[in-house]
Each structure stands twice: as C-alpha cells, then as structure tokens.
Amino acid sequence: MAIKYKEIADCLEREIQDGKFDKLKKLPTEEELIKQFEVSRNTIRKAINQLVNRGYIYQVQGSGMFLREKSVTDYINLGSLRGLTKDLNSKIIETKILDLHVLEADEVKAEQMRCEVGAKLYYIKRLRIVDKEPFSIEISYFKKDIVPYLNEDIASSSIYNYLIDDLKLSIGFADKVINCERIDEESAGLLHVNPLDPALIIENTVCLTNGIIFELSESIFHYQKAKILNRINFK
Numbered sequence: 001m002a003i004k005y006k007e008i009a010d011c012l013e014r015e016i017q018d019g020k021f022d023k024l025k026k027l028p029t030e031e032e033l034i035k036q037f038e039v040s041r042n043t044i045r046k047a048i049n050q051l052v053n054r055g056y057i058y059q060v061q062g063s064g065m066f067l068r069e070k071s072v073t074d075y076i077n078l079g080s081l082r083g084l085t086k087d088l089n090s091k092i093i094e095t096k097i098l099d100l101h102v103l104e105a106d107e108v109k110a111e112q113m114r115c116e117v118g119a120k121l122y123y124i125k126r127l128r129i130v131d132k133e134p135f136s137i138e139i140s141y142f143k144k145d146i147v148p149y150l151n152e153d154i155a156s157s158s159i160y161n162y163l164i165d166d167l168k169l170s171i172g173f174a175d176k177v178i179n180c181e182r183i184d185e186e187s188a189g190l191l192h193v194n195p196l197d198p199a200l201i202i203e204n205t206v207c208l209t210n211g212i213i214f215e216l217s218e219s220i221f222h223y224q225k226a227k228i229l230n231r232i233n234f235k
Contacts, residue, residue, distance in 0.1 A: 003170050003209065005043045008033075009050035016056050016067065027057060027065040053079050055229075075229035076202070076221070078176060084128055084136070094129040095156045098137075098190075102144060109141060112205070113213050120144035124155050127190055134191045135225055140217040147214065172209035178202050178228070183220070191222045198223045 012027065021027060028036070033044045048065060051057045055077075057065045076084075084093060103123050110117045122142040128135050140159075142150065147167065154162045163169045183191070183199040191199075199220050206215040 004039060005046035006050060008037050008039070008043065008047035009054075012047065012051060013054065013056060016051075021067055025067045027051075027067075029064060075227045078178075078228060078230040084130075088130060091130045092132070094132075096127040096129065097124070097152050097155055098127055099123065099125040100150065100152060100155055109216070113141065113143065113216050115143060115213075122147060122150050124150065124159075126155060130225070133222075133225070135222055137187055137190055137220040138217060139220075140215060143214050146208070146212070169214070170209040172207050172211070174204050174206040176202055176204055180223075187220055191220070193222060193224075200226050200228075 015021065027033070027048075030041060030044055030048075033047075034041055037044070048057070048059070051065075052059065055068060058068055059065050101123055102120055105113065105115055105117060105119045105121050107117055109115075109121065110119065113119075113121070115121075120143075122140075122144055124138075124140045124142070126138045126140075128138060146169070147163065150159070150162075160171075164171065179201050180198050181201055182196045183193060185195045187199065188195045188197060193199075200223055201221070202219045204215065204217045204219075205213055206217070207213050
C-alpha cells in the first residue's frame with residue numbers, strides 16, 4: 001500500500017516541475033494543503049519534509065514554503081531512493097540488461113539480506129547509459145518473496161517505478177556505503193575506461209517501512225561522469 005505523504009509529495013513535485021507555483025515562488029499554506037488533500041497536519045508536514053529533502057523547497061518560519069532555485073540538477077542524490085531516472089531527469093537514459101536470473105542465496109547473501117540460505121533472489125546486472133555514454137554498472141539482488149516477478153522489460157526502465165506503482169511496496173529507508181576502488185578489466189570495458197582506473201562505488205541495503213530488507217545493490221560509476229549530491233538542512 002502506497003504511503004499517503006509520499007503520494008502527496010510526488011503530486012506536489014509534479015506541480016512544481018510543471019510550473020504551477022512559479023508566479024508566487026511558494027507553496028500554499030499548510031492549512032490550504034490540508035484542505036486540498038483532506039489529510040492530517042502531520043501527513044502534510046511529512047510530505048513537506050520530503051520536498052525539502054528532494055531540494056524543491058525551503059521553509060521560512062512565519063512566512064511559508066518557498067521554491068528553491070532550479071540550479072542543482074543531474075547529480076546522484078544520496079538522499080533519494082528513487083533511482084537514476086529521477087536523479088538525472090534532464091538526461092537521456094538507456095539501460096542494457098547484462099544478466100537477469102533467479103538464484104539461491106548463499107551464506108554471504110543470506111546474512112546480508114537477513115534471509116534463509118537457499119532463499120530465491122532475483123539477480124540483475126545492468127549497464128546504464130546516459131546521453132549515449134556508459135555511466136554506471138548496477139548489480140542488484142531482490143528477494144523473490146517480496147518482488148515476485150521481474151523481466152527484461154521492467155529492468156530496462158525504472159525498477160523503482162514498478163516496485164512503487166505496480167507492486168505498491170512501501171519503501172522506507174536505506175543504508176548507503178560509498179567507496180572507491182580500482183576497476184576490474186570487465187567493468188572497465190563496459191564503462192570505456194582503463195583497467196585499474198578508479199571507480200566510485202555506492203552500495204545500498206534497502207528496506208521496506210517495516211524494516212525488512214528487500215534489495216541489496218552495488219552501483220559502479222564512471223569516475224569522470226558521476227557527481228554526488230547530499231542536501232543538508234541546518235536545524
């Protein structure tokens with residue numbers, strides 16, 4: 001079941017992108033949003049926090065919620081779980097499926113994903129291409145009891161749109177680990193860099209809102225093309 005405050009945040013995000021609030025450069029008040037969406041104040045405040053974290057608005061106490069300038073785009077947003085297609089929305093993104101099959105969790109994967117040894121996992125390896133240039137290699141494992149079906153058509157577009165819109169998963173939070181390593185020969189060939197060049201790597205352990213891990217992934221980025229953004233609000 002979709003989470004209401006995220007639905008509201010997504011709706012307001014689309015309206016911001018469509019220019020609905022460009023004239024005043026601010027959102028309606030909390031009271032107006034409560035009336036518009038027919039939800040509680042707490043739900044609206046959670047939706048507003050989502051928009052703050054996504055970098056669309058900032059709040060001025062006693063004055064309202066103002067639109068941020070549209071100056072920071074096309075970065076990998078560490079605060080987002082919504083995937084490359086959302087982070088790089090002004091770019092042309094293509095996906096090449098390198099591998100997709102079901103396997104059984106070994107002891108290492110079972111420990112990492114908190115599941116039984118032998119549990120069924122989807123394994124997906126994808127090459128992400130941005131503006132006709134190789135950008136990243138994504139290797140993902142999904143628990144099959146939570147994500148019961150994946151195919152190349154789904155994996156070739158936005159997997160997260162499928163998880164949220166079609167499977168109605170309530171995605172909650174993730175642990176992200178960032179490191180740099182020298183790239184191996186196979187990955188270097190895919191990303192059009194030299195073997196032993198540096199590679200930026202982000203590892204994700206992603207959970208549902210109930211704390212259950214459903215995805216483990218590793219993204220290997222072209223070191224000359226990937227830029228990382230982390231928005232911080234001083235409180």
